[in-house]
Amino acid sequence: MSIMIRHLLHTLAGIIGEKRCPLCSAVLPPDTLQDGLCPGCLARLAEEASIPCAGCGCPASSCHCGNTGLSPLHIFLGDRTWLAHTWYCAEDPDRVTEKLLLACKRKYSYTLSCHIARSMAADLAPLLPKEKRKDWILTYAPRSSGGYARHGFDQCEEIVRQMGAILGIPVRQMLRRTGGAEQKTMETTRQREANIADAFEAVQVPKGCRVLLFDDIITTGATMRSAGHVLADAGAGAVFPLAYAKTVHPKWRTKNSE
Ligand SMILES: [Zn+2]
Numbered sequence: 001m002s003i004m005i006r007h008l009l010h011t012l013a014g015i016i017g018e019k020r021c022p023l024c025s026a027v028l029p030p031d032t033l034q035d036g037l038c039p040g041c042l043a044r045l046a047e048e049a050s051i052p053c054a055g056c057g058c059p060a061s062s063c064h065c066g067n068t069g070l071s072p073l074h075i076f077l078g079d080r081t082w083l084a085h086t087w088y089c090a091e092d093p094d095r096v097t098e099k100l101l102l103a104c105k106r107k108y109s110y111t112l113s114c115h116i117a118r119s120m121a122a123d124l125a126p127l128l129p130k131e132k133r134k135d136w137i138l139t140y141a142p143r144s145s146g147g148y149a150r151h152g153f154d155q156c157e158e159i160v161r162q163m164g165a166i167l168g169i170p171v172r173q174m175l176r177r178t179g180g181a182e183q184k185t186m187e188t189t190r191q192r193e194a195n196i197a198d199a200f201e202a203v204q205v206p207k208g209c210r211v212l213l214f215d216d217i218i219t220t221g222a223t224m225r226s227a228g229h230v231l232a233d234a235g236a237g238a239v240f241p242l243a244y245a246k247t248v249h250p251k252w253r254t255k256n257s258e
């Protein structure tokens with residue numbers, strides 16, 4: 001082996017061995033390896049999760065407004081009919097939440113999914129007492145078949161699996177994607193409703209079961225509504241929508257960033 005090749009291999013090993021934050025490329029200190037994110041990004045994610053709702057002044061995880069039509073069966077957990085961990089502001093370069101969600105979608109990452117699963121589990125635990133968790137099933141809205149084919153995994157499946165393990169809630173795939181594209185370019189509720197209509201079919205839904213339905217982002221609520229109705233029609237007795245992030249109404253953006 002020539003010295004040059006050996007030097008090249010050594011340099012490559014150095015690059016590969018050094019763990020970097022997938023959101024900002026900062027080198028990760030050894031004690032942050034469990035989260036897979038640098039302290040700066042972790043702090044900003046926590047900051048974004050505490051931004052108050054313009055309607056009720058509560059952070060996303062305890063906001064009670066803006067829930068119209070989100071819960072197909074109007075099920076309450078504690079005093080909530082839906083749950084999101086944080087607000088989402090698309091194409092805002094200062095927000096880390098978007099970077100985290102995009103990173104999770106594009107490349108399989110156990111540590112990033114784990115970060116989302118832990119945040120969701122922390123919000124959900126107080127709403128669902130331990131003894132009741134076995135009565136619920138965790139499931140997810142599968143990503144489009146195009147997205148699955150391109151990336152080879154479903155980030156929501158991974159997150160739900162980890163949430164189930166943390167909370168002791170059974171996990172099951174109950175929906176299959178039959179249509180609908182990944183919705184990055186669709187802006188209006190009507191476009192999204194049209195795209196997602198008939199996009200799911202139910203598989204293995206036990207009669208009367210109580211379902212926690214997870215999706216990574218709620219934008220207009222069209223996906224949640226469509227998937228929730230399919231589960232209800234297939235026999236689910238309760239569907240509670242869960243998301244890591246809920247899109248902030250454009251009106252709120254300036255107010256929140258002031
Ligand atoms: Zn970072």
Ligand SMILES: [Zn+2]
Binds near residue numbers: 053054055056064065
């Ligand atoms: Zn609110």
